[in-house]
Amino acid sequence: MEMMNWEHMNLLNELIHGLKAAKQLQASPSPSPSSCLTTEMKETLLHNIVSSFEKAILMLNGSTTQNIPMTELAPDLLAHPGRVPESPASITESPRSDEFFDVGSKDCNLSSKKRKMLPKWTEQIRISPERGLEGPHDDVFSWRKYGQKDILGAKYPRSYYRCTFRNTQYCWATKQVQRSDADPTIFEVTYRGIHTCSQGIPPPAKRETIPNHTVAINYQNNLLDNLRTNLTVRTNGLEADTFSFPVTSPFYTYESINGGTFCHVGSFAPSDFTGLISTNTSTGSSPIFDVDFHFDPTAEINTGFSTFLHNSI
């Protein structure tokens, strides 16, 4: 197999996925009620397109010696796909901000929907008695608490955190911490979104020996990976299973076949993780894993990646 430049492979892959998603969207006329793509799927495709551009830009930017911060290049892209950052107060409802999505649509406030599309996973973290009740607040990222809520049927309140750099670097990662009432030493931490702030990007110093973009993309993955090996991890629900511990935000393409939907999920993964799910890595060919699975909307929900796994390149 041709050993393509590692950077080019990833970059190409991003652009190809972006293009694929864009073409799918283009092939699906928006006002057609008979369109095989649901609104949700279209939104996901849009998300893919934007995210592909973001990652491609990040890769290119990571390869330059100057390394201009993403926040300067395109802060609005980092802020949210398609969203123009205004004052923080207007973020949740800005009637005119979605220039790339649903222009002219009445319900262009997609922020909550789009937020739901962010990758989401849950970890159960047990606190050690010696450390006291400080809770599982020592992850690598810095968070700012923005709310607390009593949850019906739960003994303990749920705390809401967002990335400290939400306003300065438009990083939309959030987490929720819920103490388990069954076992108060366990905290269930639900993360949503990948850090796009400088915390999720490696320090520029270490960028000479290893291909730059690989460091950039995998840095955060490694952090997550470390967390994963050290902690009990559990995913919840269909959505979480779908995203079942992505190491970068996954991209999706949909295809309608015989009334069912064929879904393709791709994500970057550290090579060791790829090795776990594929036997084809001895060639050292691809750090990317792709998953294709078929689900029939009329059938019972099947959350397994049952169909097949393969390397994409």
Place this chain on the structure above:
DNA sequence: CAGATTTGACCAAG
């Protein structure tokens, strides 16, 4: 004084 936390109010979804 700047940044973080607290907490009641608000809002969208169901």
Place this chain on the structure above:
DNA sequence: CTTGGTCAAATCTG
């Protein structure tokens, strides 16, 4: 209506 998630003013902290 209820509920979970977020906002933002008030308050705290270093």
